[in-house]
Amino acid sequence: DAGITQSPRHKVTETGTPVTLRCHQTENHRYMYWYRQDPGHGLRLIHYSYGVKDTDKGEVSDGYSVSRSKTEDFLLTLESATSSQTSVYFCAISEAATDTQYFGPGTRLTVL
Amino acid sequence: EDKVVQSPLSLVVHEGDTVTLNCSYEVTNFRSLLWYKQEKKAPTFLFMLTSSGIEKKSGRLSSILDKKELFSILNITATQTGDSAIYLCASSFYGGATNKLIFGTGTLLAVQP
Numbered sequence: 001d002a003g004i005t006q007s008p009r010h011k012v013t014e015t016g017t018p019v020t021l022r023c024h025q026t027e028n029h030r031y032m033y034w035y036r037q038d039p040g041h042g043l044r045l046i047h048y049s050y051g052v053k054d055t056d057k058g059e060v061s062d063g064y065s066v067s068r069s070k071t072e073d074f075l076l077t078l079e080s081a082t083s084s085q086t087s088v089y090f091c092a093i094s095e096a097a098t099d100t101q102y103f104g105p106g107t108r109l110t111v112l
Numbered sequence: 113e114d115k116v117v118q119s120p121l122s123l124v125v126h127e128g129d130t131v132t133l134n135c136s137y138e139v140t141n142f143r144s145l146l147w148y149k150q151e152k153k154a155p156t157f158l159f160m161l162t163s164s165g166i167e168k169k170s171g172r173l174s175s176i177l178d179k180k181e182l183f184s185i186l187n188i189t190a191t192q193t194g195d196s197a198i199y200l201c202a203s204s205f206y207g208g209a210t211n212k213l214i215f216g217t218g219t220l221l222a223v224q225p
Contacts, residue, residue, distance in 0.1 A: 031210050042116075042200065042215040043155070050209040058212070090154060097210040098143065103154040 003027050004104035006091050012110045019078040021107050023091030031094040032074040033101060034066060036087040043090065049074055050097070081111045114139045116203050118216035126224050129191050133219045135201030136183040143204040143211050145177050145184045150198045150218070191223045
């Protein structure tokens with residue numbers, strides 16, 4: 001398995017609170033991605049990073065922000081969580097832009 | 113609009129059966145087609161296909177891509193209960209600073225003893 005960890009693995013929070021999810025990799029890969037997975041929608045890209053401090057939006061970026069201050073960590077922040085952000089969040093990494101993406105174990109987030 | 117469609121949505125078979133999972137795509141700036149297996153955790157990589165007509169194999173699993181007809185199939189022979197999972201198809205396309213993936217909703221495969 002690729003060296004990817006996500007924390008926390010499970011979180012329950014209330015509407016309106018800020019939430020930060022962390023993705024940590026030990027592979028020194030340049031590219032990192034955040035996805036959410038929902039029934040009927042499959043996996044959808046939220047944000048991605050192509051280097052330290054270099055990030056861009058994905059398909060479903062509204063309500064989310066990201067930061068990458070060092071190669072190994074990619075943070076996803078929900079500034080003010082809403083119930084529609086209840087989902088399973090996966091981080092992925094790839095060594096090059098054209099390479100296969102490998103996924104972390106996921107974080108199950110419930111917003112009440 | 114770019115999209116990836118998988119069929120069937122779900123499938124129940126018995127051990128020893130052979131199954132074929134389908135994936136069609138309509139993606140601008142297509143790069144490759146990927147298959148993942150997802151059990152109750154993270155998707156795990158199976159295959160990446162970039163060229164038409166070249167079969168990729170790994171044990172009892174094989175996959176092929178048809179870039180003219182815009183589809184791929186994943187075959188599993190002699191199925192086992194451990195093959196029960198959601199199989200995800202994704203199309204990679206050039207999307208700015210990196211290749212992006214667009215996923216289908218998956219095929220849920222249940223293999224009964």
